[in-house]
Amino acid sequence: MGAAERELLLEAFDSNWIAPLGEHVDAFEVECSQYLGAKDAAALSSGTAAIHLAFVMLGIGQGDRVYAPSFTFTASVNPILYVGATPVLIDSEAETWGMDPELLAEELEKDAREGTLPKAVLVVHIYGQASKLEEISLLCAKYGVILIEDAAEALGTTQRGKHVGTTGHIGLFSFNGNKIITTSGGGLLVSDDASLVAKARHLASQARVPGPRYEHDALGYNYRLSNLLAAVGRGQLLKIEDRVAARRANFEDYRGRLSQVQGLSFLDEPEEDRGTRWLSVMLIDPDSFGATPNQVQVELEARDIESRPLWMPMHMQPIYRNARMVGGRVCEELFRTGLCLPSGSSLKETDRSRVMEVVESFASPKIRSN
Numbered sequence: 454m455g456a457a458e459r460e461l462l463l464e465a466f467d468s469n470w471i472a473p474l475g476e477h478v479d480a481f482e483v484e485c486s487q488y489l490g491a492k493d494a495a496a497l498s499s500g501t502a503a504i505h506l507a508f509v510m511l512g513i514g515q516g517d518r519v520y521a522p523s524f525t526f527t528a529s530v531n532p533i534l535y536v537g538a539t540p541v542l543i544d545s546e547a548e549t550w551g552m553d554p555e556l557l558a559e560e561l562e563k564d565a566r567e568g569t570l571p572k573a574v575l576v577v578h579i580y581g582q583a584s585k586l587e588e589i590s591l592l593c594a595k596y597g598v599i600l601i602e603d604a605a606e607a608l609g610t611t612q613r614g615k616h617v618g619t620t621g622h623i624g625l626f627s628f629n630g631n632k633i634i635t636t637s638g639g640g641l642l643v644s645d646d647a648s649l650v651a652k653a654r655h656l657a658s659q660a661r662v663p664g665p666r667y668e669h670d671a672l673g674y675n676y677r678l679s680n681l682l683a684a685v686g687r688g689q690l691l692k693i694e695d696r697v698a699a700r701r702a703n704f705e706d707y708r709g710r711l712s713q714v715q716g717l718s719f720l721d722e723p724e725e726d727r728g729t730r731w732l733s734v735m736l737i738d739p740d741s742f743g744a745t746p747n748q749v750q751v752e753l754e755a756r757d758i759e760s761r762p763l764w765m766p767m768h769m770q771p772i773y774r775n776a777r778m779v780g781g782r783v784c785e786e787l788f789r790t791g792l793c794l795p796s797g798s799s800l801k802e803t804d805r806s807r808v809m810e811v812v813e814s815f816a817s818p819k820i821r822s823n
């Protein structure tokens with residue numbers, strides 16, 4: 454948090470306009486839409502709320518199937534169950550770690566033949582890296598299937614100059630505490646269909662009809678962002694591009710030094726993408742490196758350095774063990790071999806160096822001489 458956030462928060466506080474909503478919410482929505490190049494945006498209480506609302510508004514429910522990647526955080530997929538629909542999980546491809554468009558194409562082709570097309574595809578841009586959006590959106594258009602983009606981890610990520618989250622029918626972002634910018638908790642739903650965003654605002658405000666009576670014309674939710682948190686978000690948004698640069702610099706520093714070590718590797722960025730490297734992820738081949746990701750994590754932890762495993766694929770989770778899984782080898786391997794290194798936007802070179810010394814300590818005899 455910085456001076457701008459503090460100033461805007463105090464302004465909201467001093468205005469005594471705490472709730473419901475308020476001018477900072479309106480301004481935050483406009484500023485986010487402008488940054489993303491989206492027609493409209495609704496500020497919500499969380500990214501999870503935004504996914505849930507997207508499903509509700511697009512009429513996804515009981516009896517519908519939704520294709521989603523297995524390799525994601527549970528909040529992407531849980532809302533499929535909230536609305537009573539059925540998730541079908543799809544493996545990642547190795548170039549972006551997002552949903553594999555080839556597997557999706559095979560499934561959709563089969564579905565079209567059998568008359569069982571899904572209602573929607575939920576694509577997730579994982580760790581700030583854009584999925585293969587062009588292929589996936591063409592497939593969705595070909596088969597008339599709704600596309601929803603979970604860009605919770607990818608604010609600031611662009612593909613061919615266009616922000617992720619703005620290609621599908623609905624896109625969503627998270628301002629949770631661990632994200633590249635944060636309101637402590639919050640989310641955003643964006644769409645080029647302004648009527649969908651207006652509907653999201655309505656449903657997120659208990660579907661209350663304007664007027665003196667407590668009249669509600671639909672099943673609503675309490676999903677709006679508070680005016681105080683929107684003020685914080687406005688201050689944070691001013692710094693998004695600096696944060697992207699800082700996260701990318703973390704990644705390049707780690708990659709430059711650690712990819713010299715046998716058994717360590719990093720995800721390349723496709724030419725036309727500008728990812729955020731929200732988290733710097735390192736892949737460890739335990740056989741050639743000489744240690745597992747978990748052993749490295751424990752060693753870092755012993756020095757008060759936090760690192761994390763990659764997302765455990767959904768098809769490996771107890772709650773989704775009965776879900777249909779298409780493929781699975783790629784995301785299982787990512788889970789087995791990946792480690793998220795410290796990735797904060799305020800890390801200094803000396804911090805990263807301390808991290809890398811610990812990692813290198815496992816492999817020192819094997820560091821290549823070149």
Ligand SMILES: Cc1ncc(COP(=O)(O)O)c(C=O)c1O
Pocket residue numbers: 498499500501502525526528529577603605606626627628629639640
């Ligand atoms: C991929 C993904 N989707 C959805 C969410 C949910 O966002 P929130 O925590 O704001 O509900 C998160 C993270 O928190 C996430 O990483």
